[in-house]
Amino acid sequence: MTTTPLIQPRTLKGFRDYLPEVALPRERMMEQIRHVFRSYGYLPIDTPALEYAEILLGKGGEETDRQMYRFRDHGGRDVALRFDLTVPLARFAAEHMGQLGIPFKRYHIAPVWRGENTQRGRYREFVQCDFDFIGTQALAADAEVVLVIHDLLRALGLQRFTIRINDRHLMGGLLEEWGLLERQTSILRALDKLGRAGPHEVRAELTERVGLSEPLAERILELAATAGAPEHIVPALHKAYAGHPRIVEALDRLGQLCTLVHAAGIAPETVILDLSIARGLDYYTGTVYETYLGDLPGIGSVCSGGRYDNLASLYTRQVLPGVGASLGLDRLLAAMEELGLLERRAAAAPVLIVYFDAARLADYMRLGRQLRQAGIGAEVYPEPRKIGTQLAYADRRGYTLALIAGSDEFVRQAWQIKDLRSGKSHEVRSEDVVAAVRALLATGATT
Amino acid sequence: MTTTPLIQPRTLKGFRDYLPEVALPRERMMEQIRHVFRSYGYLPIDTPALEYAEILLGKGGEETDRQMYRFRDHGGRDVALRFDLTVPLARFAAEHMGQLGIPFKRYHIAPVWRGENTQRGRYREFVQCDFDFIGTQALAADAEVVLVIHDLLRALGLQRFTIRINDRHLMGGLLEEWGLLERQTSILRALDKLGRAGPHEVRAELTERVGLSEPLAERILELAATAGAPEHIVPALHKAYAGHPRIVEALDRLGQLCTLVHAAGIAPETVILDLSIARGLDYYTGTVYETYLGDLPGIGSVCSGGRYDNLASLYTRQVLPGVGASLGLDRLLAAMEELGLLERRAAAAPVLIVYFDAARLADYMRLGRQLRQAGIGAEVYPEPRKIGTQLAYADRRGYTLALIAGSDEFVRQAWQIKDLRSGKSHEVRSEDVVAAVRALLATGATT
Numbered sequence: 001m002t003t004t005p006l007i008q009p010r011t012l013k014g015f016r017d018y019l020p021e022v023a024l025p026r027e028r029m030m031e032q033i034r035h036v037f038r039s040y041g042y043l044p045i046d047t048p049a050l051e052y053a054e055i056l057l058g059k060g061g062e063e064t065d066r067q068m069y070r071f072r073d074h075g076g077r078d079v080a081l082r083f084d085l086t087v088p089l090a091r092f093a094a095e096h097m098g099q100l101g102i103p104f105k106r107y108h109i110a111p112v113w114r115g116e117n118t119q120r121g122r123y124r125e126f127v128q129c130d131f132d133f134i135g136t137q138a139l140a141a142d143a144e145v146v147l148v149i150h151d152l153l154r155a156l157g158l159q160r161f162t163i164r165i166n167d168r169h170l171m172g173g174l175l176e177e178w179g180l181l182e183r184q185t186s187i188l189r190a191l192d193k194l195g196r197a198g199p200h201e202v203r204a205e206l207t208e209r210v211g212l213s214e215p216l217a218e219r220i221l222e223l224a225a226t227a228g229a230p231e232h233i234v235p236a237l238h239k240a241y242a243g244h245p246r247i248v249e250a251l252d253r254l255g256q257l258c259t260l261v262h263a264a265g266i267a268p269e270t271v272i273l274d275l276s277i278a279r280g281l282d283y284y285t286g287t288v289y290e291t292y293l294g295d296l297p298g299i300g301s302v303c304s305g306g307r308y309d310n311l312a313s314l315y316t317r318q319v320l321p322g323v324g325a326s327l328g329l330d331r332l333l334a335a336m337e338e339l340g341l342l343e344r345r346a347a348a349a350p351v352l353i354v355y356f357d358a359a360r361l362a363d364y365m366r367l368g369r370q371l372r373q374a375g376i377g378a379e380v381y382p383e384p385r386k387i388g389t390q391l392a393y394a395d396r397r398g399y400t401l402a403l404i405a406g407s408d409e410f411v412r413q414a415w416q417i418k419d420l421r422s423g424k425s426h427e428v429r430s431e432d433v434v435a436a437v438r439a440l441l442a443t444g445a446t447t
Numbered sequence: 448m449t450t451t452p453l454i455q456p457r458t459l460k461g462f463r464d465y466l467p468e469v470a471l472p473r474e475r476m477m478e479q480i481r482h483v484f485r486s487y488g489y490l491p492i493d494t495p496a497l498e499y500a501e502i503l504l505g506k507g508g509e510e511t512d513r514q515m516y517r518f519r520d521h522g523g524r525d526v527a528l529r530f531d532l533t534v535p536l537a538r539f540a541a542e543h544m545g546q547l548g549i550p551f552k553r554y555h556i557a558p559v560w561r562g563e564n565t566q567r568g569r570y571r572e573f574v575q576c577d578f579d580f581i582g583t584q585a586l587a588a589d590a591e592v593v594l595v596i597h598d599l600l601r602a603l604g605l606q607r608f609t610i611r612i613n614d615r616h617l618m619g620g621l622l623e624e625w626g627l628l629e630r631q632t633s634i635l636r637a638l639d640k641l642g643r644a645g646p647h648e649v650r651a652e653l654t655e656r657v658g659l660s661e662p663l664a665e666r667i668l669e670l671a672a673t674a675g676a677p678e679h680i681v682p683a684l685h686k687a688y689a690g691h692p693r694i695v696e697a698l699d700r701l702g703q704l705c706t707l708v709h710a711a712g713i714a715p716e717t718v719i720l721d722l723s724i725a726r727g728l729d730y731y732t733g734t735v736y737e738t739y740l741g742d743l744p745g746i747g748s749v750c751s752g753g754r755y756d757n758l759a760s761l762y763t764r765q766v767l768p769g770v771g772a773s774l775g776l777d778r779l780l781a782a783m784e785e786l787g788l789l790e791r792r793a794a795a796a797p798v799l800i801v802y803f804d805a806a807r808l809a810d811y812m813r814l815g816r817q818l819r820q821a822g823i824g825a826e827v828y829p830e831p832r833k834i835g836t837q838l839a840y841a842d843r844r845g846y847t848l849a850l851i852a853g854s855d856e857f858v859r860q861a862w863q864i865k866d867l868r869s870g871k872s873h874e875v876r877s878e879d880v881v882a883a884v885r886a887l888l889a890t891g892a893t894t
Contacts, residue, residue, distance in 0.1 A: 004761075006761065006762055006763065006764070007501055007502060007761050007762050008762070009502070009538045009539075009541035009542040009759075009762040009763065010499065010502075010538075010542070011494075011495055011498070011542075012495060012497055012498065012499060012520070012524065012526060013522070015495035015497060016495070017492070017493070017494050017495070017539055017542070017543065018491075018492055018493035018494075019492060019543060019546065019547070020490035020491060020492060020547075020553065023490070023491040023492050023493050024490060024491055026491075026493070027481070027491050031478070034474065037795070038795035038796055038824055039795075039796055039819045039823075039824040039825070040796065040815075040819070040824070040825075040826060041795050041796045041799070041824065041825070041826025041844070042795060043467035043470070043471060043795050043844075044465075044467060044470040044471055044473075044474050044795075045464070045465055045466060045467060045470050046464070046465035046470050046473070047458075047464050047465075048458055048459060048462035048463070048464070048572050049496065049528075049558065049560075049572060050459055050462060050516070050560070050572065051458070051459065052457065052459060054454055055454060055456070055457075066521075067521075069497070069518075069520065071516075071518030071519075072518075073459070073516065073562060074513075074514075074562040075460070077459065079459060081496075091456045091457075092456075092464055094456040095456040095457070095458075095464070096464065096466060099466065100466070100467075101840070101843055103828075103829055103840075105826070106467065111496065113496075113497070115520060115521040125495055125496060125497065133829070136829045136830060138829040138830045140802070140808055140812070140827065140829040140830070141829045143812065144812075144827070144829075147812070147816065151819070259809065260808060260809055260812055263809035263810075263812060263813055264809070264812040264813050264815070264816045265813065265816050312456075314451075314453065314454050315453055315454050315455070315456040316453065316456065317453070348484070348485035348486075348488050348489060348490050348491075349485055349486055349487065349488045352488070355587070361587055361707060362706065362707055362710035362711070363710075365587070365590065365591075365594070365707055365710060365711040366710055366711050366712065368487075368711070369594065369711045369712050372486045372487070372598070377485055377486040377487070377488065378486070378487075378488070379487060379488025379552070380587060380591070381550075382550055382580070382583045382585040382587040382588045382591075383583060383585045383587070393548070393550075396548055397488070397490075
């Protein structure tokens with residue numbers, strides 16, 4: 001007998017499999033995220049993973065274009081896998097806005113692909129959770145984004161985090177004052193590195209590459225270092241820049257935004273005004289947001305976004321202002337794994353029905369169905385193997401209860417219920433088994 | 448002022464956008480499907496959309512290879528988008544089975560890509576919902592697949608459907624008897640076309656292409672036309688083929704499977720034995736399943752699968768028998784759209800808070816948060832526009848209730864609740880608004 005050589009089972013570099021112990025909590029995270037989005041009236045959409053390359057190219061900068069998975073399809077079309085959910089949203093909005101109506105609030109939870117160098121918590125395929133409030137310039141929408149970010153992290157079980165906000169018009173207004181409008185892009189790009197590279201390196205970049213004088217670079221860095229409670233910083237800046245209408249206006253908006261957010265019940269210490277927050281420069285035009293975990297700030301922002309004046313200008317003449325943010329699910333998942341916040345019990349259902357008496361499979365399957373119809377998940381072990389083997393399986397899979405009946409129990413019309421948390425067993429009458437299971441599951445750990 | 452030429456916003460042929468009115472019920476379908484899978488103890492997994500081409504090639508036949516989206520990535524690797532979820536499962540199982548343990552029950556809900564010619568209800572990107580019970584040859588698993596298919600369709604609101612089952616050993620055993628084992632592949636491939644092409648065309652294929660005699664082709668077609676209640680067909684075939692052990696064994700298995708399924712409470716008329724069911728020949732080795740909608744049989748099988756002797760033989764020497772099936776979500780969605788079973792109300796939340804008094808935004812946002820914390824979704828309209836505009840928006844979005852308060856109500860500490868189903872309004876005190884909203888939502892339509 002000849003054996004064909006095996007193909008090595010492996011995934012591509014930068015891609016990963018999700019085993020149940022991670023896939024199950026990840027799915028539950030997505031459920032919680034969807035629940036929060038919907039609770040604010042955001043509606044789901046879905047778009048193709050593949051788009052015409054011309055739709056995606058040139059929208060995220062040179063680096064993004066380089067990282068794009070781009071190829072020719074069977075019809076010779078130049079196509080690419082989406083690298084984010086914003087560009088497809090812009091295309092989608094341009095195509096369907098007449099049907100959708102304004103304001104339009106959408107969420108989109110889907111994978112994106114970027115052939116970038118892999119590093120901690122970063123993959124070449126990862127799920128983003130985007131939400132956008134389109135068709136309004138109202139500050140109510142900017143404030144709502146803070147509320148949604150807050151509720152998302154809370155729903156995922158995170159308590160310690162700060163939402164850092166800024167307004168593009170603040171630094172932009174000041175650079176304009178100082179006659180640096182032309183160099184704004186390179187200055188903001190340098191400032192965007194502050195968190196990772198530190199002030200020393202950024203100072204060098206501002207003086208050597210951007211060509212600023214030492215005192216000017218210093219002044220910009222000082223300003224970028226301004227961070228703290230908006231109720232302190234806003235009045236101070238208001239005073240310092242009273243004669244500068246563009247700055248005053250931005251400060252007023254930020255102040256009102258914080259008032260709204262606090263009025264809605266968000267703890268003041270959760271929202272920080274941080275003048276170093278710059279974000280993807282060419283796109284955002286107003287409020288910008290980043291979110292850092294108190295226990296793992298080094299992983300970077302887990303939810304970022306901002307306001308834009310015109311979402312879909314490349315595809316339509318209709319002007320669509322809006323504001324939104326994106327939660328990086330897989331980065332957050334990596335953070336939660338690192339913080340030990342992921343419950344790694346891989347139980348999809350709470351009850352295992354042991355297949356004990358080989359002739360009684362129909363009875364075991366009937367009870368399984370009875371439990372499921374009562375809303376209680378139940379697996380029937382498929383083979384009449386040793387009870388120890390089946391209980392070890394139940395334990396490994398994280399089941400809460402095991403139900404056992406042999407010929408004695410069938411004569412007595414009874415079931416043994418074994419609580420796998422305590423190891424204790426007791427017998428209940430057949431007609432009481434569903435109620436008894438429900439009562440036991442209501443005590444202690446939930447599944 | 449110059450304007451850059453616009454890029455035409457469009458999707459690739461065979462791909463589609465999901466607007467909220469379809470995306471929301473589609474998401475809810477996936478939730479119901481996940482719920483059914485978990486209730487049987489199936490666990491989720493996820494695998495990359497992109498795999499090494501060598502993992503995917505040659506697994507689904509020549510046509511599938513031709514339809515594959517295949518290209519070279521940035522590192523020059525030969526890669527492809529998955530065309531189904533079974534081949535990635537086989538690769539996954541070979542790679543991780545040591546960690547997963549046996550039996551292993553997994554589900555996987557994810558898009559797949561096939562560059563095939565588009566037709567009714569078929570796209571080049573579509574979501575499949577697969578479940579497999581791996582590591583056991585027990586008939587309990589084959590019976591469970593029927594239960595799961597049944598529960599899936601019921602959970603999705605479908606009442607009229609038949610699950611058609613067969614066993615590869617039946618037709619296979621008979622062809623062996625007749626000395627046609629070598630031509631089995633081409634015969635079964637011809638029979639697989641019965642539903643679409645009809646007996647006339649299949650007869651021609653059997654005689655002209657496969658080279659069977661007219662009487663033999665007739666006999667095979669007669670047998671393939673055997674379909675009906677297993678409790679009638681199984682005994683009849685048992686009698687006719689008593690001396691043929693392979694056939695008798697298969698009949699016994701099918702008989703036991705039906706007994707189990709009926710004992711678990713599935714209505715007998717739901718399960719039909721149908722000897723024409725062939726499925727993707729090279730893969731399945733035992734029970735096979737197809738599922739047809741009573742009101743739309745022409746759309747084809749919406750949930751199909753079968754038993755296999757060895758899942759991952761191309762990647763590992765470990766023998767992994769199993770049984771499973773795949774629900775075609777997007778085909779079923781198309782069917783439900785056609786049958787008018789899709790509730791097209793695009794409301795993510797039940798309550799719209801009208802922004803009436805321009806100075807009271809903080810109050811509106813505070814109430815929104817209060818409702819959400821009580822588990823009731825609520826959107827705050829972002830701008831103080833005309834009340835008619837806001838109510839028209841609420842109506843278009845399918846909201847159930849609108850909450851309105853102007854300066855009069857704020858003085859009285861009250862809210863107007865407008866029931867958008869009946870058009871009736873009434874006033875409640877501020878401290879009672881959450882309870883009143885909850886009570887109103889409990890009457891009539893749920894969201």
